[in-house]
Amino acid sequence: MSQRFIVTKEHRRFTEFADAVRRGQTIGLCFGPAGVGKTLSARRYAHYEKAHELLTYWGPRSDNDAKIYAALARSRTVFYTPSVLTTPRNLKDELNQAITRTNICIEQHLEPPGHDAHTRGWRHGKNYVELIIVDEAERLRPAALELLRDRYDRDDIALILIGMPGLEKQFSHYPQFYSRVGFAHQYRPLGQDELLFVLQRHWRSLGKSLDPEDFTDAQAIAAIARVTRGNFRLLERLFPQIQRVLRINELDTITNDVIEAAQSTLVIGVT
Ligand SMILES: Nc1ncnc2c1ncn2[C@@H]1O[C@H](COP(=O)(O)OP(=O)(O)OP(=O)(O)O)[C@@H](O)[C@H]1O
Ligand SMILES: [Mg+2]
Numbered sequence: 001m002s003q004r005f006i007v008t009k010e011h012r013r014f015t016e017f018a019d020a021v022r023r024g025q026t027i028g029l030c031f032g033p034a035g036v037g038k039t040l041s042a043r044r045y046a047h048y049e050k051a052h053e054l055l056t057y058w059g060p061r062s063d064n065d066a067k068i069y070a071a072l073a074r075s076r077t078v079f080y081t082p083s084v085l086t087t088p089r090n091l092k093d094e095l096n097q098a099i100t101r102t103n104i105c106i107e108q109h110l111e112p113p114g115h116d117a118h119t120r121g122w123r124h125g126k127n128y129v130e131l132i133i134v135d136e137a138e139r140l141r142p143a144a145l146e147l148l149r150d151r152y153d154r155d156d157i158a159l160i161l162i163g164m165p166g167l168e169k170q171f172s173h174y175p176q177f178y179s180r181v182g183f184a185h186q187y188r189p190l191g192q193d194e195l196l197f198v199l200q201r202h203w204r205s206l207g208k209s210l211d212p213e214d215f216t217d218a219q220a221i222a223a224i225a226r227v228t229r230g231n232f233r234l235l236e237r238l239f240p241q242i243q244r245v246l247r248i249n250e251l252d253t254i255t256n257d258v259i260e261a262a263q264s265t266l267v268i269g270v271t
Helices: 011-022 038-045 048-057 064-073 088-110 142-155 167-172 194-206 213-230 232-248 256-264
Strands: 027-031 075-078 131-134 158-163 182-184
Touching: 011 027, 011 038, 011 158, 027 038, 027 167, 038 048, 038 064, 038 075, 038 158, 048 064, 048 088, 048 131, 075 088, 088 142, 088 213, 131 142, 142 194, 158 167, 194 213, 194 232, 213 256, 232 256
Parallel strands: 027 158, 027 182, 075 131, 131 158
Antiparallel strands: none
């Protein structure tokens, strides 16, 4: 990812939602349109970027590991994405592995072994994981859903399922599951203020400054808001095109016309 993670209002709302689900040991559904930032928020919450490699490859210990243990001990969260054709058995095995490894990491942080211990083992078999976040949850079939409900009901592990709008309806057909849903959270696109904030960063990265009081800039902002509707992914895709249009035409200012030309090269059909 080229861009740095921006702590948006929606990200903060997601964090509060996840904390509430975790505290309440319940099930939360998070849904929102494609490209608004759901996956990135959830990964950030679970410290996935930091921990992913360690949890996946589980190689020999390295000096950096202590930081990852500490991060996982803070989040107590497992982030999981089922593959497209996942079976309930796969889901169970993969999740068990992720939970076991995360537990081992957390335990290493809470009760570090002597320095000559070079293996990772789960000494106390105690569960420290408090929350599982399942991304792309529409991939879950009824049996997988039932398995999740049953498994985490017994261990008091909270669960968040992330997907597109309509996810709530998909799950409403499974009353046993649905009746346990404690929170539904809608992940929204960037609001006007935040869009401006993000745009200011983009302008700066091009060595320019954006002034909403300036007529040309105000028009450019309005055009970008219209094209992207505050959708993060569209914004990230629009910017390289804007740069390209500027370069090809040897222009220096991002105007309305530049944005329209940039937009015309994108296939924008998502909402
Ligand atoms: N907080 C953020 N800071 C910086 N960039 C972001 C942020 N959130 C999202 N993005 C950008 O938007 C893109 C889409 O975000 P993300 O993949 O999280 O969307 P999503 O809601 O999970 O979409 P989908 O429903 O398609 O899975 C990211 O690849 C990234 O470029
Ligand atoms: Mg996603």
